[in-house]
Amino acid sequence: MEIIVVGAGVSGLAVAHELAAHHHVTVLEAAPGPRGGGYMIDLFGPGFAAAERIGVMPALRSRAHLFRGVRYEAADGTPTGRLDAAPLIEAAGGRYFSILRPDIEQALLSCLPGSARIRYGARVDAVRDAGADHAEVVLADGEVLGADLVVGCDGVRSAVRAALLPQHAAVIPMGFRAASFLLEAPQLAAELGDWALMTDTVGRIGGLYACDERRIALFLAEQVDRLDVARPAPDRDRLQRAYQGLHPLIDGALPLCPETFYDDLVAQSTAPRWSVGRIVLAGDAAHAVSLLAGQGASLAIAGAEALGRSLRASGPHIGAGLAEYERRFRPIADRAQRSGRRSASAFIPATAAQLRMQQLGRRALDVPGVARILTRRFIAA
Secondary structure, eight states, X not given: OXXXXXXXXXXXXXXXXXXXXXXXXXXXXXXXXXXXXXXEEEEOTHHHHHHHHHTOHHHHHTTOBOOOEEEEEOTTSOEEEEEEXXXXXXXXXXXXXXXXXXXHXXXXXXXXXXTEEEEETOOEEEEEEOSSSOEEEEETXXXXXXXXXXXXXXXXXXXXXXXXXXXTXXXXXXXXXXXXXXXXXXXXXXHHTTEEEEEOOSSXXXXXXXXXXXXXXXXXXXXXXXXXXXXXXXXXXXXXXXXXXXXXHHHHHGGGOOSSOEEEEEEEEEOSOSEETTEEEOTHHHHOOOTTTSXXXXXXXXXHHHHHHHHHHHTTOHHHHHHHHHHHHHHHHHHHHHHHHHHHHHHSOSSHHHHHHHHHHHHHTTSTTHHHHHHHHHHHO
């Protein structure tokens, strides 16, 4: 079977891994090469076991980080508390680690089967179900590619989803905007060590963590109007204005922001159905949970495995396989999206009173047994 995957992010590469063993797979990516920006994520949950079964876990572990926890500091650098990661790792049975999102893509690329081909710089202009068990992808240069199946893995603002379901699919802003970039800072990396640093602040937050001995990653987020839906243009000057004074270490890192960096609204995506004919959605194109849920990459890998398993079980009946994929995996994605929506109110404290409640909540985790109970609920969410 000829399969075209649109998008070479975590979902697209995981789908390529899962399907290339039995089919010819071509991955189309609009960017000229692998992307380097992004933020640190925690890999746990359904994607962890799926990565083991797909066979990509060794490549992921070689790029993984295990932080001892998070230390919190006020805007002037005063320590306000710590959160130990040990209960979370214990609740996950050790099947948990942190990893930069672009490092997940590099890990998947490093062991991609030879039967999967990636075309960078291939921007998709149109996708259509051509009937008679056939689909077509039209590239920006006019080239038309035919396939037995097209898998849209092109993110929360999926063009494949918009073409598939133009009247129904939606992007739902969560009321926050986030930015992240990497920079060389060996001295700061040594100072941070195995502890991530988060600000204890109102209306905006920042985080710093060491990626290795030389690099650190900076994560920033602020509250914005929920009516905003268009992707913002990254602007280094705006970043400096918006976050200056958030923390002394962040003030020092902001001028080192590169020309290109991750900057986007925090959003979820929905679609009333995930497939039409020989076109199907996967990953954030089907069910973006937002970084508030903390499981986007995990669900991308688990969803890729669910798609491959369903297609193998259905044999030549591709439509039945796509329906089974959605039946099996949509409840999992829906549960993660609900978790993300519940987390929205606590993501960034809007008032000093909300900040104080968060600080008290962190202190409650020091009570014996409380951390274990709450982290197990988080892992199961």
